[in-house]
Amino acid sequence: MDFSEAKTRSKRTRKGVKLEQQYSHPLQFFHTPPTDTISLQEFEEYAVERLKVLKALDTAGVRHIRGTEKYTELVEKEIKKTKFGPILRTDRREDEFLRRLDHISHFILRLAYCRSEELRRWFLQQELELLRLRFQRETPESRQEFLRENNLNYSPISDEEKRDITPELIAAAGRNTSQAHTQEYFKVPFVEVLDLISKRKVFLKEGFAYVPREDMISILLTHYRAHLSHSLAVTCRALPHLEEDDRLLPMVCGLSKRYVGQDYTSKKTNVGQITADMVEMLSKQSFPMCMQQLHESMRRDHHLRHGGRQQYGLFLKGIGLSLEEAMTFWRKEFTKLIDGDKFDKNYSYNIRHNYGKEGKRANYTPYSCMKIIMSNAPGQGDFHGCPFKHCDEALLAQKLRAQNLSKDYIDKIMNEVKGGHYGVACTKHFLARHTGVEEQDINSINHPNQYFEESQRILRGDKREVLRPVPNTPRSQYSSQSQGTPKSEKIPDSQGTPRSQMSGIEEMEEDDDLMMSLDC
Numbered sequence: 001m002d003f004s005e006a007k008t009r010s011k012r013t014r015k016g017v018k019l020e021q022q023y024s025h026p027l028q029f030f031h032t033p034p035t036d037t038i039s040l041q042e043f044e045e046y047a048v049e050r051l052k053v054l055k056a057l058d059t060a061g062v063r064h065i066r067g068t069e070k071y072t073e074l075v076e077k078e079i080k081k082t083k084f085g086p087i088l089r090t091d092r093r094e095d096e097f098l099r100r101l102d103h104i105s106h107f108i109l110r111l112a113y114c115r116s117e118e119l120r121r122w123f124l125q126q127e128l129e130l131l132r133l134r135f136q137r138e139t140p141e142s143r144q145e146f147l148r149e150n151n152l153n154y155s156p157i158s159d160e161e162k163r164d165i166t167p168e169l170i171a172a173a174g175r176n177t178s179q180a181h182t183q184e185y186f187k188v189p190f191v192e193v194l195d196l197i198s199k200r201k202v203f204l205k206e207g208f209a210y211v212p213r214e215d216m217i218s219i220l221l222t223h224y225r226a227h228l229s230h231s232l233a234v235t236c237r238a239l240p241h242l243e244e245d246d247r248l249l250p251m252v253c254g255l256s257k258r259y260v261g262q263d264y265t266s267k268k269t270n271v272g273q274i275t276a277d278m279v280e281m282l283s284k285q286s287f288p289m290c291m292q293q294l295h296e297s298m299r300r301d302h303h304l305r306h307g308g309r310q311q312y313g314l315f316l317k318g319i320g321l322s323l324e325e326a327m328t329f330w331r332k333e334f335t336k337l338i339d340g341d342k343f344d345k346n347y348s349y350n351i352r353h354n355y356g357k358e359g360k361r362a363n364y365t366p367y368s369c370m371k372i373i374m375s376n377a378p379g380q381g382d383f384h385g386c387p388f389k390h391c392d393e394a395l396l397a398q399k400l401r402a403q404n405l406s407k408d409y410i411d412k413i414m415n416e417v418k419g420g421h422y423g424v425a426c427t428k429h430f431l432a433r434h435t436g437v438e439e440q441d442i443n444s445i446n447h448p449n450q451y452f453e454e455s456q457r458i459l460r461g462d463k464r465e466v467l468r469p470v471p472n473t474p475r476s477q478y479s480s481q482s483q484g485t486p487k488s489e490k491i492p493d494s495q496g497t498p499r500s501q502m503s504g505i506e507e508m509e510e511d512d513d514l515m516m517s518l519d520c
């Protein structure tokens with residue numbers, strides 16, 4: 001998308017209202033929906049950019065305590081990678097485009113996240129956190145202006161009134177006398193600062209709370225929560241009546257499941273360097289649990305059902321297994337149970353299809369954790385899915401013990417599983433398997449191929465290096481029969497190709513003719 005064009009357009013007037021007037025403040029309360037005309041591409045792109053920011057807040061909130069230095073550092077690092085990066089700058093001047101992006105993207109995600117209680121809660125939490133973060137970065141004048149614009153313009157109490165209640169103010173906030181004297185206090189109805197009351201941070205008298213200026217954000221967030229909560233409920237009721245042409249609604253509905261990380265469609269720099277014989281060794285070394293489970297089931301049963309073949313096959317494609325090597329890999333294992341003709345007839349089409357050589361020739365994307373966790377739960381006899389989400393807890397703990405992980409790590413993983421934080425559990429699993437690696441050294445796991453790449457990067461000590469067998473080492477050493485971990489050497493990625501940018505698009509559809517080739 002050409003954002004320079006959008007930037008130019010942003011300076012025009014619409015309906016006689018200049019954008020500078022429409023967006024008079026860098027922060028918005030999102031009272032009025034946008035009335036712009038935007039392309040479908042802009043629609044999707046704006047939504048994905050905001051989604052990246054909200055997911056960054058969510059991830060950082062799970063990894064660190066909100067408000068701490070580490071938390072803020074991680075959030076800022078992630079926001080800088082998005083088109084919302086300039087919100088972190090204090091010297092914003094030419095930011096009409098940013099305000100428009102902020103406005104439109106908020107309303108698109110409101111549509112996407114109004115559809116269930118769980119989605120609404122998540123969206124509300126991240127939006128509140130985003131406003132809190134942004135409000136705190138504003139100057140005192142700018143904050144005051146924003147509060148005034150939104151009718152939250154409380155007046156500070158008089159010096160006389162403050163003098164009368166200074167001991168109580170000090171006792172409530174734990175401040176010393178001089179701080180209490182210099183601090184401005186606002187008298188607000190207690191229902192507007194329930195969170196401050198629950199933390200015993202304010203003095204209460206006759207139904208009013210005395211709030212120091214630095215805590216006024218609490219009032220802002222209370223109002224924003226009520227406003228957004230109500231707006232989400234209204235949008236949810238209106239959504240079924242939305243008359244549109246089948247293009248927008250599916251996109252909106254898919255947004256909440258959208259993976260916004262790196263596109264692992266094909267690790268082109270590895271293609272040709274990862275061979276079928278290396279998969280066994282790599283599975284022990286660098287595969288996440290979901291893929292280890294699929295690999296082990298296939299080795300044991302010489303077969304995988306369709307869901308498993310799709311999840312595993314696309315993952316292998318993503319790590320760099322070429323079509324020819326993939327064919328060799330699947331054939332070798334499956335023909336231990338069936339003959340070659342039957343394999344060609346029943347399975348080779350499926351493999352070629354994943355590589356875009358059959359059917360509609362789409363370049364299918366390896367599944368993200370989100371897709372694995374949220375869709376197509378495994379049934380009886382299936383081994384696909386995410387073990388952290390889909391495995392019985394006792395069985396999962398048993399599997400972790402079988403991997404010789406420390407009890408401390410197993411406990412941490414199981415705690416995250418119990419809390420429903422499957423990505424965090426997987427990240428802890430990664431740390432448990434890679435001794436000496438600290439949490440800040442890696443990104444939270446949100447894609448099986450990311451797990452693999454991070455692992456390879458750490459094992460080789462350089463992210464631009466990939467594994468391949470030592471030259472002249474017989475391939476049989478890496479065969480599926482091999483039990484030991486073979487030596488390997490570092491091969492620099494000579495191309496140094498940068499990682500592909502986030503596409504934000506995950507293909508989920510399958511051809512009808514592919515479905516005909518399914519087996520059980």
Ligand code: SF4
Binds near residue numbers: 290373
């Ligand atoms: Fe696989 Fe993702 Fe689950 Fe880890 S969190 S096991 S990578 S699906």
